[in-house]
Amino acid sequence: MSERDREPTSSSQATGDDGGERSTTDASNQPRDPSRRRALSIGVGVLGGGLAAVPLIPALGYLVYPLSNTITSAGDDFIEVGGRAQFGPTVPIKVDLFADRKDAWSVTRQVKIGSCWVLEREGELKAFSTVCPHLGCAIDFDAEASVFRCPCHRSEFDLDGAPAFGPSPRALDTLEIKQESELVAIRYRRFRQNIREKVEV
Ligand code: FES
Numbered sequence: 001m002s003e004r005d006r007e008p009t010s011s012s013q014a015t016g017d018d019g020g021e022r023s024t025t026d027a028s029n030q031p032r033d034p035s036r037r038r039a040l041s042i043g044v045g046v047l048g049g050g051l052a053a054v055p056l057i058p059a060l061g062y063l064v065y066p067l068s069n070t071i072t073s074a075g076d077d078f079i080e081v082g083g084r085a086q087f088g089p090t091v092p093i094k095v096d097l098f099a100d101r102k103d104a105w106s107v108t109r110q111v112k113i114g115s116c117w118v119l120e121r122e123g124e125l126k127a128f129s130t131v132c133p134h135l136g137c138a139i140d141f142d143a144e145a146s147v148f149r150c151p152c153h154r155s156e157f158d159l160d161g162a163p164a165f166g167p168s169p170r171a172l173d174t175l176e177i178k179q180e181s182e183l184v185a186i187r188y189r190r191f192r193q194n195i196r197e198k199v200e201v
Helices: 034-053 056-068
Strands: 079-083 093-102 107-121 124-129 140-142 147-149 163-165 176-180 183-187
Touching: 079 093, 107 183, 124 176
Parallel strands: none
Antiparallel strands: 079 183, 093 107, 107 124, 140 147, 176 183
16 A cells, blocks of 8 residues: 555544644644643633632631731820829839720730830920830930930930930930829820931821
């Protein structure tokens, strides 16, 4: 039998009668390579799963929102920090401020929200946030040198909170303070760091 008389044995014939490209599909137009078919199935599955998940995204966000948006704040309230008599003019007293922490499901009572240094200057009480205006480290008081110091980049502040040394762009941040009868109370706030102006956040 000559080459011309020989018939193709199956649909997997590699070369068409006109000598064209190899066929990679069968009559139903499906990929004949099993690995390609599997890859296509996986792709369709992933796409279908992704589309099915779209309506769930807002619901998940609703459930997760309270976890990512816990509020720890005293709002506009003043927080009592003790009697007036404890605060003198030369050695500041560090006081911690507590408020309730709230999320969508629960309230945790009396969580620490911050601290401040309190002292009397020229007959008036002053409260300085312990958050350094430079980059937010905790301000200490050096009783020997009688200055406030930041341990991170060595900023120093005098007893009035004015910058005396280092990179801090402004004075210590003052907090509102009031006295009723013999009780002292402070309104806690946080401020933007590393800028000259005192801007609440
Ligand atoms: S954070 Fe206080 S000096 Fe830099």
